[in-house]
Each structure stands twice: as C-alpha cells, then as structure tokens.
Amino acid sequence: MSLVVSEVNKSFGQGSSKKHVLKDISFTGKEHEFICILGHSGCGKSTLLNVLAGFSAPDDGSVTVNEKAIKGPHRERGVVFQEHALFPWYTVLDNIAMGPSLEGLSKSESREIASSYLELVGLSDCADQFPNQLSGGMKQRVGIARALANKPRILLMDEPFGALDILTRETMRKELLSIWLQLKTMVIFVTHSIEEAVHLADRVLVMKHGEIALNKEITLERPRKSDDSEFISISKELQSVLETIESTRGVS
Numbered sequence: 001m002s003l004v005v006s007e008v009n010k011s012f013g014q015g016s017s018k019k020h021v022l023k024d025i026s027f028t029g030k031e032h033e034f035i036c037i038l039g040h041s042g043c044g045k046s047t048l049l050n051v052l053a054g055f056s057a058p059d060d061g062s063v064t065v066n067e068k069a070i071k072g073p074h075r076e077r078g079v080v081f082q083e084h085a086l087f088p089w090y091t092v093l094d095n096i097a098m099g100p101s102l103e104g105l106s107k108s109e110s111r112e113i114a115s116s117y118l119e120l121v122g123l124s125d126c127a128d129q130f131p132n133q134l135s136g137g138m139k140q141r142v143g144i145a146r147a148l149a150n151k152p153r154i155l156l157m158d159e160p161f162g163a164l165d166i167l168t169r170e171t172m173r174k175e176l177l178s179i180w181l182q183l184k185t186m187v188i189f190v191t192h193s194i195e196e197a198v199h200l201a202d203r204v205l206v207m208k209h210g211e212i213a214l215n216k217e218i219t220l221e222r223p224r225k226s227d228d229s230e231f232i233s234i235s236k237e238l239q240s241v242l243e244t245i246e247s248t249r250g251v252s
C-alpha cells in the first residue's frame with residue numbers, strides 16, 4: 001500500500017485576493033507509516049488533509065493510493081476531526097455501526113464489528129450510552145472507533161486531540177499508538193505540537209507557508225521518552241525549523 005502526493009498546488013479566491021495555500025507539495029507514505037504534519041496555524045495543514053481525504057481537489061498535481069488517483073472521499077481513507085462529529089440521537093454503538101451498515105452489512109453484523117472496535121478503544125461499557133453522556137476524550141475515542149470500523153487503509157486525523165486537556169491528550173496519544181501498533185494502518189496526523197509529533201511519528205513533515213520545509217524520518221524506538229537525548233535533539237531540530245518559519249513570516 002502506498003500513498004504518493006506529487007506536486008500538489010491549491011489556491012483559494014480569485015484575482016488580487018487569490019491565496020496560494022499549497023505549493024508543490026510532494027511526499028510519499030508507506031504501508032504502516034505514521035506521518036505527522038506539523039506547522040503553525042494557517043500554513044495549510046488542514047487544506048492538505050482535505051485534499052488527501054478527497055473532500056477538495058487540488059488545482060494541479062496528483063494524489064494516488066496504490067497508483068490509483070483519488071477522485072473523492074472513500075472508505076479506504078478514514079477521517080477523524082478535532083470536533084467529534086457524532087450523531088447525538090444514536091447510541092455509541094450505533095454511531096460506530098453506521099459505516100459497516102451503510103456498506104450493506106446487516107444490523108447484527110454491523111453491531112458486532114462496532115463492538116470489536118469499541119473494545120479496541122476501551123469503551124465497551126459505554127455501548128448503549130449517548131454521545132452527550134461522554135467526556136471529550138471518550139467522544140474522541142468513539143470518533144476513532146467509528147473511522148476504524150470502515151477498515152480504512154489510511155487514517156487521516158486533523159488535530160484530533162486539540163480540544164482535550166493535557167493529561168487526556170497524553171492518554172489518547174498512548175492509546176492511539178497502541179491501536180496503530182495492532183492495526184498498522186497508515187496514519188496521517190496533523191498537529192501543532194512538536195512533542196506530540198516526536199512521540200508519534202515515523203516521519204514528520206514540517207509545513208512552511210504551504211510548502212514542506214522539512215521531511216524528517218524518526219527512527220527512535222517506541223515507547224519514546226521525552227527526556228531521552230535523541231528525543232530532545234529531534235525536538236530542537238523541529239523547533240529551529242519552526243522558528244525560522246516564524247522569523248521569515250510575511251517575508252516570503
């Protein structure tokens with residue numbers, strides 16, 4: 001399984017208000033790879049993720065999965081957003097069962113699949129609850145289980161833990177890693193946080209004004225420790241690229 005993003009450009013607006021948001025973005029994703037897209041607010045991370053999801057088409061360039069051009073959203077690419085878009089009138093189990101059921105599986109088969117993913121995210125006891133009875137972290141786990149129930153080959157995550165408090169965020173990070181180690185889906189994870197990126201990623205793409213300023217492979221063994229000397233040195237390298245970006249803002 002491979003993802004190839006080749007010279008993708010994307011602009012918004014017309015004439016003098018035209019904004020070139022993605023500029024010649026190219027990278028590849030391998031099977032089982034965990035890729036983090038790191039960058040300041042407004043650098044184009046969500047725009048890139050939307051292109052990968054197929055929600056929005058690039059102006060030029062191409063995105064292929066297993067050498068096939070993507071032509072729109074597809075269940076092979078699951079999406080998890082910062083705001084967990086769960087259906088409030090469905091139970092937790094039925095929120096997750098929705099994907100398999102839309103694929104034509106029977107209600108009982110869909111619920112069986114949903115139960116297995118609910119177990120994977122540690123929420124089996126909440127199957128019959130409604131989303132408004134859950135904490136933010138629990139809702140986010142349901143969002144992840146719902147995306148996984150479609151058995152995506154690529155999981156696209158747009159700052160999924162951004163709205164969570166720091167402790168919940170750390171727990172979720174560990175849980176996501178353990179799920180990824182079991183399922184080995186390719187993950188593309190957008191974040192503002194250097195620490196989150198170094199904990200999670202096999203590869204970090206640092207974005208600068210719509211371009212990839214650094215494409216860095218991280219081979220540190222897992223679980224990673226933030227006081228490990230190599231962890232600190234990689235974090236400093238990413239920080240220095242981001243600071244360069246900060247100091248050149250408005251100049252390019």
Ligand SMILES: Nc1ncnc2c1ncn2[C@@H]1O[C@H](COP(=O)(O)OP(=O)(O)OP(=O)(O)O)[C@@H](O)[C@H]1O
Nearest residue numbers: 012013019021039040041042043044045046047048
């Ligand atoms: N549909 C749109 N129409 C016009 N401009 C847009 C649209 N979507 C994004 N933009 C602009 O593109 C730029 C990049 O936005 P994007 O949401 O991709 O950034 P981001 O890096 O994800 O930021 P954040 O971290 O704050 O979410 C911004 O200047 C934004 O205003």
